[in-house]
Amino acid sequence: MTITDDIIRQIQGKDRSVLARCITLLESTAAQHRYASRDLLTRLPRTSPTIRLGITGAPGVGKSTFIDAVGMADIANGKSICALTVDPSSPVSSGSILGDKTRMSQLSLSSEAYVRSSPSGTQLGGLSSRSYDVIRLCTAAAFDYLYVESVGVGQSELDIAQATDLTILLMQPGSGDDLQGIKKGIMEIADIIVITKDDGDLAPQVRHMQKHLRSAVPLQRREGPVPVLSCSALSGAGLSDVRDAIGGWIADHTSSLKEKRAAQESYWYEKKASQLILDYVLASSTIGAAYRDSLTGIHDRSQDIYQALDHLENLLREGL
Numbered sequence: 001m002t003i004t005d006d007i008i009r010q011i012q013g014k015d016r017s018v019l020a021r022c023i024t025l026l027e028s029t030a031a032q033h034r035y036a037s038r039d040l041l042t043r044l045p046r047t048s049p050t051i052r053l054g055i056t057g058a059p060g061v062g063k064s065t066f067i068d069a070v071g072m073a074d075i076a077n078g079k080s081i082c083a084l085t086v087d088p089s090s091p092v093s094s095g096s097i098l099g100d101k102t103r104m105s106q107l108s109l110s111s112e113a114y115v116r117s118s119p120s121g122t123q124l125g126g127l128s129s130r131s132y133d134v135i136r137l138c139t140a141a142a143f144d145y146l147y148v149e150s151v152g153v154g155q156s157e158l159d160i161a162q163a164t165d166l167t168i169l170l171m172q173p174g175s176g177d178d179l180q181g182i183k184k185g186i187m188e189i190a191d192i193i194v195i196t197k198d199d200g201d202l203a204p205q206v207r208h209m210q211k212h213l214r215s216a217v218p219l220q221r222r223e224g225p226v227p228v229l230s231c232s233a234l235s236g237a238g239l240s241d242v243r244d245a246i247g248g249w250i251a252d253h254t255s256s257l258k259e260k261r262a263a264q265e266s267y268w269y270e271k272k273a274s275q276l277i278l279d280y281v282l283a284s285s286t287i288g289a290a291y292r293d294s295l296t297g298i299h300d301r302s303q304d305i306y307q308a309l310d311h312l313e314n315l316l317r318e319g320l
């Protein structure tokens with residue numbers, strides 16, 4: 001794929017098929033796609049009005065259904081939507097990709113929305129740095145709202161906060177998501193917490209959980225308490241409060257978003273540059289070979305890890 005001015009214009013025009021082809025290019029691990037990928041990313045416009053919302057939470061908490069419902073409400077309000085889901089399970093699990101698509105059944109059918117599932121790549125449970133490239137691409141397409149769904153496991157929940165403007169943490173009662181089960185890290189990055197499935201039999205437990213979360217100490221941030229809301233994506237109850245809270249957050253943070261995005265760029269540069277340096281060093285004959293030999297040696301216990309590290313450091317020092 002050759003990146004032409006036309007392609008950049010089609011991206012900015014939200015052309016679905018061009019976006020799909022570009023995402024496939026960015027996700028490709030083939031060496032021959034590397035140059036075109038970089039070319040594309042370099043030529044994308046660097047400013048965009050798109051608001052990026054990270055939606056995270058435990059598997060099955062209702063992330064896709066939530067995005068479908070909130071996204072459709074945005075569309076009814078005249079907005080355009082992009083919804084990306086990062087599937088951490090496996091690059092070949094087409095089953096769960098299909099699952100995500102069907103659970104965003106309304107958005108998938110809407111002409112104002114672009115829905116795409118991406119495998120998270122090789123970084124287990126994490127948002128791969130390729131996901132960030134895809135987010136950058138879809139940001140350049142200037143949708144009004146870009147939703148990024150990521151399962152709240154391990155590193156991915158922290159990475160998602162580095163790739164989006166605000167992070168919405170979804171929780172549900174009776175799923176181990178009680179106060180003891182909540183990890184501190186995710187609490188600290190959540191800008192808005194929404195308790196899902198506030199309908200039917202779960203409603204009393206939702207109230208109980210909401211009360212507990214509102215009094216939880218880690219939620220009292222410098223900028224004030226983190227809103228703890230509840231909704232039902234199925235009945236629509238509470239969704240307008242959630243949308244108001246999102247609107248309120250955006251209004252409060254418009255002036256600081258540029259700075260936040262610049263800090264995120266540094267984060268991803270560091271991550272990508274470290275990987276690049278590592279790949280290059282490991283590909284070099286002496287250092288790469290020494291590294292692989294030591295790995296085998298440590299595994300069969302013929303070598304000590306600290307001696308191996310010493311040896312590696314000496315080689316690196318000589319090489320620089």
Ligand SMILES: Nc1nc2c(ncn2[C@@H]2O[C@H](COP(=O)(O)OP(=O)(O)OP(=O)(O)O)[C@@H](O)[C@H]2O)c(=O)[nH]1
Binds near residue numbers: 231
């Ligand atoms: N009662 C009720 N069920 C819901 C609601 N939202 C989602 N569900 C159900 O919860 C299940 C999981 O919903 P998803 O939207 O796929 O959840 P998810 O967090 O995207 O799941 P993964 O992507 O697999 O992690 C489905 O069976 C939904 O129908 C809700 O508001 N009320």
Ligand SMILES: [Mg+2]
Binds near residue numbers: 103
């Ligand atoms: Mg989902």
